[in-house]
Amino acid sequence: MPAFNFVAEYRDMQPAAERDIIAARDKAFTKAKADANKLIGRIVDLAYFAYRVPLPAESDANKWFGDILSADDPAFSIQHDVEEAARIATLVLRERLGNSFWGTPVLVHAAAFAGKRQTADNHALSRASRDALRDLVRKRGFALKRTEVSPGKAAPVGDLITKYDSEGDETTEKQVLQAIVQDYDSQIKHLTKSSNEAIEAVFAENRRLAEEVDLLWWHLGGHSYLLDMPLEQVPDALKPIVIGMDVGDMVNALPGPYGSYGIIRKALGSKADVPMKLSEAFKVLTPEHGLLVAKKPNRYALAPIHGAASDVLLSGEPVSGLQFKRNTGLSFDIKLTAYELAVQAYHERVLSKLDWI
Structure with a gap:
């Protein structure tokens, strides 16, 4: 899948936008995307803006997103430029959908409320969400990466022992023992990490299968x-x-x-x-x-x-x-x-x- 091209997508929405505005919006997009990667709450904030949903009274989303959009465009106002905020939020969410983030399509579906709410791209976000959700639920079951336990790579302790045995070499017995202990510790950590990753993959798949079995029995009951x-x-x-x-x-x-x-x-x-x-x-x-x-x-x-x-x-x-x-x-x-x-x-x-x- 080609990388998301913000400038091209934004110009499709705003073909008459001047270059300095496009540059400012590109910077805002990059910052909002980075913040969304750090906090689930910011992803949810973007859904509010994309679908023009009333924000909770206690929310700081207006300040957070408004500061980002006005950083390179002092004339921008989060209260007055509602449609512009909706465009940028929509494109950040679209980019996340293209990058297969697990939770974003479900959030977008909930925010769209069965298509009764519309985005600045004329439902393109909802359509992208439908495609992403379809691909992700299939990937969850059928395209999981196989994880194998790896023994890691042994350190060259043997070379150090050879040096220790060599007449006139300055390698001490303590250095040899330290190297052996460090190598052992490194091997244990690597094996533990590799084993945990393999166990997590099996656990995730078993959980998915258990959920589907539970749903089937629920329906039959x-x-x-x-x-x-x-x-x-x-x-x-x-x-x-x-x-x-x-x-x-x-x-x-x-x-x-x-x-x-x-x-x-x-x-x-x-x-x-x-x-x-x-x-x-x-x-x-x-x-x-x-x-x-x-x-x-x-x-x-x-x-x-x-x-x-x-x-x-x-x-x-x-x-x-x-x-x-x-x-x-x-x-x-x-x-x-x-x-x-x-x-x-x-x-x-x-x-x-x-x-x-």
């Missing part, structure tokens, strides 16, 4: 893991959310097993493609379903389903359409198919469980 009740007893309007959260709670590593999406569709059955309003699900949410959520998500706007569920089940508050719109930028009566709703709940659950949002 038709029993909600979180609510501890048969799925047939869950109200139809709430079933997509319960299924998505159940499946997400059984996943322990991004991007999740290959079979998750098929299991979700199978569990929904003939109603998978039936459209429904998001608000309909929350009308039937009652304290009986309290085990669905254990905490309020830190990033409500990127986890709207979990955020609304935590309002009802943890705070005991009805979901206000006006408040939901303010928190997420989405209408509470937005329509999704049952499958889209379940997949959204699934992505949110995995990201929340692994402390991304």
Whole structure:
């Protein structure tokens, strides 16, 4: 795959941009990319900007990203140049997708909210995320690099012993013993490191297989893991959310097993493609379903389903359409198919469980 060309991608979005602005944006892109590589929170911040999602009141993202974009362009304003911030954030995320970072495609899917939110590149980020997720889940199962235990390379201690045996050589017995000990220590460290890498590869593959087996048995059982009740007893309007959260709670590593999406569709059955309003699900949410959520998500706007569920089940508050719109930028009566709703709940659950949002 060719290296990501920021200048070319940016000029496709802004063909009339002057060269000094392009240079300034290129520097900002490089800095934002480096910061995102260091902190998961910065990757999440970029999703907010890319999809123009309302930031939490306590977030420092405006200052962080604004400082980067204004460093070489003093006229830039994070409050006024919203579209420009969205373009740069979108391109940083696109570059990450091209570099096969495990968590980024799931985050982008959650932020896009089944395509109801749009980026400055007319959904190109979401399409790239779909491709990246498809490739990564396959790679996780079928293209894992085989790791072998390596004995390492022995140090030339024998040459030192030969020198020690030679008449007139100044090599001491202490030096020979030190060299032997150092070589032994180096060999042990190398063997330990090599063994741990091989064990980790086997562990990761076993975990993936265990997740898929658990999902299969969950589907065959038709029993909600979180609510501890048969799925047939869950109200139809709430079933997509319960299924998505159940499946997400059984996943322990991004991007999740290959079979998750098929299991979700199978569990929904003939109603998978039936459209429904998001608000309909929350009308039937009652304290009986309290085990669905254990905490309020830190990033409500990127986890709207979990955020609304935590309002009802943890705070005991009805979901206000006006408040939901303010928190997420989405209408509470937005329509999704049952499958889209379940997949959204699934992505949110995995990201929340692994402390991304």
